[in-house]
Every structure is written in C-alpha cells, then in structure tokens.
C-alpha cells in the first residue's frame with residue numbers, strides 16, 4: 336500500500352483496526368491468562384484497564400497517525416523534529432517483530448488444527464485432546480513447519496498491501512465468528528456442571544489477585560487492543576482526513592472486550608463441566624475446543640468453520656504486526672514493500688524458531704522455569720507494551736503540538752472542548768502513574 340492510499344470507508348477502518356485488535360489476544364491468550372491469574376477478579380481489573388487506559392491510548396495512537404498521515408517512525412519525526420521521540424516508533428518495530436515471532440507459532444498450531452478438521456482427523460470420541468496437543472507442539476518439525484506456513488501466508492498478503500481484500504473478507508468473517516461464539520456459549524452454558532466454571536470466571540475474588548496478576552491484566556489489555564506498539568499509528572495514517580476517530584475507537588474497544596467475554600463464557604463453563612482444570616497453559620484452548628465441539632450436533636462441521644474464522648482473526652492481527660515494520664521501511668515505495676516484506680517475514684520466522692521449539696522438551700529452549708516462548712510473551716506483554724504505552728501517553732500529553740491536537744479533537748469528541756483538557760491531564764499524569772505503579776509492583 337502506498338502511503339497516500341486509504342481505507343475505503345469509515346467501516347473499512349473500523350474493520351481493519353478491529354481485525355488487528357481481535358485475534359489470539361482475546362480468544363487464546365485471555366482464557367489462558369485468566370486461568371493463570373486465578374479467575375474472577377481478573378476480568379474486572381482487565382475491563383478497568385481496557386476502558387480506562389487502553390481506550391485513551393488507542394485514541395492517542397489514532398491522533399498521531401491521522402494527523403501526520405505517516406507510518407509510526409516518520410510520524411514521530413514530523414511531530415517532534417530534532418528529538419529522540421522517533422525511537423518510540425523503533426521500539427514499536429522491535430516489539431511487533433518479537434510479538435509476531437511467537438504469535439506465528441500459535442498461528443501455526445491453528446493452521447494445523449484447521450487442516451486436521453477438514454481431513455476429519457481432529458474429532459474422535461473419547462480421544463485425549465491434551466495428548467494430541469502435546470504431540471503436535473513437541474514435534475520440532477511440525478512446530479517449525481507450521482510456524483513457517485503461517486508466516487508465509489502473512490507475508491504474501493502484506494506484500495500486496497493490507498487493504499482491499501481484507502476489508503471485504505472481514506465483513507463476512509467477523510460476524511461469522513461472533514455467531515459461532517454464540518452457538519458455543521449456548522452449548523457451554525447448557526452442559527451439566529457448568530455453574531462452577533461460570534463462577535470461576537465471573538465471580539470476583541480479590542484475595543486471589545496478586546500484584547503480578549494485576550500486571551498481567553494490564554499487559555493483557557494492551558495486547559488485546561494492539562496499543563503501545565505504535566501499530567495503530569501506522570493503521571490510522573491510512574484514514575481519510577475528515578473521518579471521525581472517537582466512535583471507531585469505542586467500537587474497537589467494545590468489540591474486543593465482547594470477544595474476550597465470549598471466549599471466557601465459551602471456555603470456562605465447558606472446561607469445568609468436562610472435568611478439566613483451568614491450568615493447562617498455552618494449550619488450554621486447543622485442548623478444550625475439540626472436547627466442546629464433540630458435544631455439538633454436527634461438531635465436525637462446526638469446528639472446521641470455527642477454526643477457519645479463528646485463523647482469519649489471527650491472520651488479520653499478524654498482518655498489522657508485519658505492516659508496521661514493512662511500512663517503516665518502504666514508506667510508500669511499492670518495490671521496497673515487496674522486498675522489505677519478504678526479508679522481514681523471513682527474519683521474523685527465524686526469530687520465532689526458538690519459540691516454536693520451546694515445547695520440544697530440549698533444555699536449550701527452557702530458561703529457568705519457563706520455555707523461551709513464555710519469556711518472549713512475558714517480555715512483550717508485560718514489559719515492552721507498558722513501556723510503549725507510557726511513552727506514547729507522555730508524548731501526546733507533553734509534546735504533541737497543541738493546535739494540531741485541537742484539530743484532531745474535533746473528530747474525537749466534537750463540541751466537548753473541556754474534554755480535551757481532561758484528556759491531556761490524563762495522558763500527562765493519570766495514565767503514566769497507574770502504568771508505572773502497576774509495572775513496578777508487578778515486576779518486583
């Protein structure tokens with residue numbers, strides 16, 4: 336995509352940003368983090384962070400991108416010339432590369448499960464789905480090849496530019512995903528013994544909430560919304576000058592929270608009803624899904640559809656991750672885009688190989704008490720994203736030219752001038768203090 340090309344409509348922008356936001360974060364990582372953080376109160380804290388910090392930050396990224404019409408690094412350079420602020424853009428590029436390196440590992444598992452579902456090899460009554468998952472991820476060849484396949488698909492699309500086809504496909508795929516979730520939730524909530532799972536997920540129990548869990552909730556809310564990586568700066572630079580910013584931001588945040596809620600409601604009641612425990616790690620979703628679909632009429636058919644939609648949601652997030660790096664390199668030059676995409680795609684694939692091999696059992700890939708995969712996830716979600724959010728908040732709060740902010744504010748909340756002062760106050764003081772306190776507490 337050339338830098339002067341744009342999303343075709345307001346809806347196109349919402350679909351693209353929602354596509355970036357909704358992905359593994361809400362569907363795979365969320366149930367997993369809820370389980371490791373003790374359930375209950377986690378969801379509440381996650382919601383607070385998502386609306387209280389994630390939403391204003393998403394707006395901040397939108398404002399930077401749309402006001403300049405440039406990808407992240409160039410945008411910071413234009414707004415704060417002769418300063419080091421553009422390093423926030425570089426931080427975003429590094430962050431997105433590491434993120435995509437382990438994201439593609441999980442993406443690869445989804446590709447495999449999708450293929451299995453179409454060849455009728457996934458569901459078989461009485462099968463041990465935990466074992467199936469372990470066999471899949473512990474085989475080094477399968478793990479690396481499937482990760483490579485996922486990166487190949489991602490790169491092929493980004494080479495062409497992330498617009499156009501994706502907008503069109505999203506119009507069908509996203510509602511499809513929601514419909515299937517509703518079917519799953521109904522099934523999950525009608526299984527005998529589901530009440531304990533519902534309580535585990537939704538009943539706040541603050542005694543189980545450690546300061547580490549609060550940091551996880553913070554990181555999870557940023558991961559889910561794609562904020563802190565300047566990815567949304569690049570995406571919103573493709574938005575037309577007179578399009579609103581406030582409503583799309585609210586829609587993306589709401590859709591994302593809804594997806595997390597749906598994933599939780601589908602997984603936890605079923606998990607308890609089927610006699611499993613909510614502590615399975617990255618395999619949680621992959622073990623629970625087949626067992627759940629087994630309980631459905633035409634389960635084989637529905638799981639295949641679900642996996643296709645899930646794969647689509649994962650890919651649209653992966654495109655945005657690769658896009659920020661490629662856009663920074665190519666700056667609208669289509670020849671550079673092609674080359675840049677292939678080299679970056681290859682580089683990220685190689686970077687992800689140790690994560691893909693993390694579950695092979697080889698001690699080389701386990702550092703301390705965690706596999707490399709978990710370290711990469713931890714570093715991105717709980718260290719780099721909070722730092723990115725902190726810097727972007729300070730940037731828009733202190734450095735963003737006031738006049739330009741006023742211009743953009745007219746598209747955030749037209750007619751509410753006081754709102755802008757409140758917003759700047761939040762970005763200068765409230766957000767940075769909360770993020771710092773949670774971060775320091777959680778890390779220590």
Ligand code: PFF
Nearest residue numbers: 356358359360559561564566
């Ligand atoms: N929000 C995506 C998800 O939840 O799957 C992941 C993500 C994409 C994070 C892009 C950060 C980003 F810049």
